[in-house]
Amino acid sequence: MKIRNGFVSNSSSSSFVVLLPEDVEKERPVDDLTPYANQLIEQGELWREEIDDGDAYDRLVESLTRYVVATLHGGPDEERIVVANNEKVRAIINEG
Numbered sequence: 001m002k003i004r005n006g007f008v009s010n011s012s013s014s015s016f017v018v019l020l021p022e023d024v025e026k027e028r029p030v031d032d033l034t035p036y037a038n039q040l041i042e043q044g045e046l047w048r049e050e051i052d053d054g055d056a057y058d059r060l061v062e063s064l065t066r067y068v069v070a071t072l073h074g075g076p077d078e079e080r081i082v083v084a085n086n087e088k089v090r091a092i093i094n095e096g
Contacts, residue, residue: 012073012076013073013074013075013077013078013079014074014079015071015072015073015074015078015079015080015082016061016064016068016071016072016080016082017068017069017082018064018067018068018082018083018084019083019084020041020064020086021067022086024041032053032056033056033059036050036051036056040081040083041083044082045081045082045083046080048079048080049077060081069084
């Protein structure tokens with residue numbers, strides 16, 4: 001078995017699609033993640049590179065785990081959180 005330390009050029013990363021409730025503002029605690037959560041809600045997506053604190057992205061994903069509806073695996077520079085269009089997702093669920 002080979003073990004490689006350091007950067008691996010073909011490594012993959014994950015993006016997360018979240019379906020946020022309409023009252024997400026009420027549920028969100030005020031802490032050091034608040035600016036990033038606000039940015040996610042305003043932009044509809046948030047890339048790992050947009051967060052200065054390397055640990056904050058992982059903690060934000062963890063705090064949103066219950067809202068994740070899909071995980072997308074891609075290349076090494078494709079880590080982001082995307083907010084799903086609530087109306088479209090509800091329509092798909094209601095059709096099924």
